[in-house]
Amino acid sequence: MILAKKDVSDLKMDVDEDSDGGATPEDSKSGKEDEIYGGVTEEELIERIEILQADNIRLLEEKRRLENEKHFIETDNLRLQREVQRLRGELARLKRPPLIIGIVKDILSNDRVVVKSTTGPDFVVSVADHIDVDKLMMGSRVSLNKQSLTIMDVLPPAVDPIVSGAEVIERPTVSYDDIGGLKEQIREVRESVELPLVRPDLYEGVGIDPPKGVLMVGPPGTGKTLLAKAVAHETHATFIRLVGSELVQKYIGEGARLVRELFEMAREKAPAVVFIDEIDAIGAKRLDVATSGDREVQRTLMQLLAEMDGFEPLSGVRLIAATNRPDILDDALLRPGRFDRIIEIPLPDLAARKEIFKIHTRNMNMVKSLKFDELAAKTEGATGADIKSICTEAGMFAIRDNRRRVMKKDFMAAIKKVLEEKEEGESEPGVMFA
Numbered sequence: 001m002i003l004a005k006k007d008v009s010d011l012k013m014d015v016d017e018d019s020d021g022g023a024t025p026e027d028s029k030s031g032k033e034d035e036i037y038g039g040v041t042e043e044e045l046i047e048r049i050e051i052l053q054a055d056n057i058r059l060l061e062e063k064r065r066l067e068n069e070k071h072f073i074e075t076d077n078l079r080l081q082r083e084v085q086r087l088r089g090e091l092a093r094l095k096r097p098p099l100i101i102g103i104v105k106d107i108l109s110n111d112r113v114v115v116k117s118t119t120g121p122d123f124v125v126s127v128a129d130h131i132d133v134d135k136l137m138m139g140s141r142v143s144l145n146k147q148s149l150t151i152m153d154v155l156p157p158a159v160d161p162i163v164s165g166a167e168v169i170e171r172p173t174v175s176y177d178d179i180g181g182l183k184e185q186i187r188e189v190r191e192s193v194e195l196p197l198v199r200p201d202l203y204e205g206v207g208i209d210p211p212k213g214v215l216m217v218g219p220p221g222t223g224k225t226l227l228a229k230a231v232a233h234e235t236h237a238t239f240i241r242l243v244g245s246e247l248v249q250k251y252i253g254e255g256a257r258l259v260r261e262l263f264e265m266a267r268e269k270a271p272a273v274v275f276i277d278e279i280d281a282i283g284a285k286r287l288d289v290a291t292s293g294d295r296e297v298q299r300t301l302m303q304l305l306a307e308m309d310g311f312e313p314l315s316g317v318r319l320i321a322a323t324n325r326p327d328i329l330d331d332a333l334l335r336p337g338r339f340d341r342i343i344e345i346p347l348p349d350l351a352a353r354k355e356i357f358k359i360h361t362r363n364m365n366m367v368k369s370l371k372f373d374e375l376a377a378k379t380e381g382a383t384g385a386d387i388k389s390i391c392t393e394a395g396m397f398a399i400r401d402n403r404r405r406v407m408k409k410d411f412m413a414a415i416k417k418v419l420e421e422k423e424e425g426e427s428e429p430g431v432m433f434a
């Protein structure tokens, strides 16, 4: 009891030395009835209990606070340990020597393998324990230890970034509703591209091979690329898009390799639609007189033809190509079995022009009295791109006049401007802008 009281008086800083004199001689003499409590009065006891209780509460709070702190430090410790681990891993990675890339040429008995390293000569090397030799195939791409050239890992086949980047991941927002006219052409593209991918059984039932490729031809600005975008938006297949000129490369054989990799990727990701825009860049007629550059382009074309004929069937892969120069395309591209479905995208007729006007003025603030029939009638010979440009110009005229609403006269001025500019451009073929 006395010990406990001493402890408490130690903790409690403001307790007076004299006041805790429960055991002091003066106290024991005073108040005889209080001696029942061992020389301590009841009041003093109550007071001490109160002090002890207050201390208890304070200590409990202190305990809670320290526990919190401990918890916090422990989590921090864990975080730091993880950081140390990560940095150790990073350090180990930095210290690790680079690996050489090689191609497996032959697999010998006794787990020995012949590889061609990218540094030049061929080597007979062994295989690291953790690699299953049965998984190695001739032509596999592997990484080799720098000193012993032991096979350390089997790598995935190389795909050129141009090819892997050609896959359309974010689909364009254009849908079939955004195309004015061209109903027949949309139907044809869907029939020959989408249907064989979605319902191959229909073709199998009849016993025919679906057409492999669809070629869209038509004057510039009539909506060929737009239609392909809509297919990419609406199809559930992988959509791979490439522009012909991307296949024209600096070094010999590079273009052909790209075409090969493109088809390899398409086959891997089947069902897939491959769209080659501006195919005239590689599909021009092959001539006898050709520079070395032309010959390289021709080799690329030949690879494309070979891929389309393919030893490996192209099931699950459909091709769409577009050009505005069908006249310069090589005949071999157009023969049956290759791009055998040619879809002509014509200049829009009256009804189509009206629809295109409607599409491009959807978000425009116009006077109600405007008649699309009238606009369509006044734009004979205009392409979809011209009409889009007319709508933009009309809006510009309204802005110039400080108006928020586009009026008929703006459209008339725009039609005049756009179509006259076009005619001028056509009548001066010698003019070049550099």
Ligand SMILES: Nc1ncnc2c1ncn2[C@@H]1O[C@H](COP(=O)(O)OP(=O)(O)OP(=O)(O)O)[C@@H](O)[C@H]1O
Pocket (backbone or CB within 6 Å): 178, 179, 180, 181, 182, 218, 219, 220, 221, 222, 223, 224, 225, 226, 227, 323, 324, 348, 356, 359, 383, 384, 385, 386, 388
């Ligand atoms: N039928 C159409 N309906 C709606 N908009 C159209 C139509 N045709 C063309 N356009 C408009 O014109 C623009 C250009 O069309 P697009 O890029 O499809 O032309 P293209 O036929 O591919 O031309 P090029 O042969 O020069 O590549 C489109 O972005 C679209 O806004």
Ligand SMILES: [Mg+2]
Pocket (backbone or CB within 6 Å): 224, 225, 226, 277, 278, 322
């Ligand atoms: Mg185009």
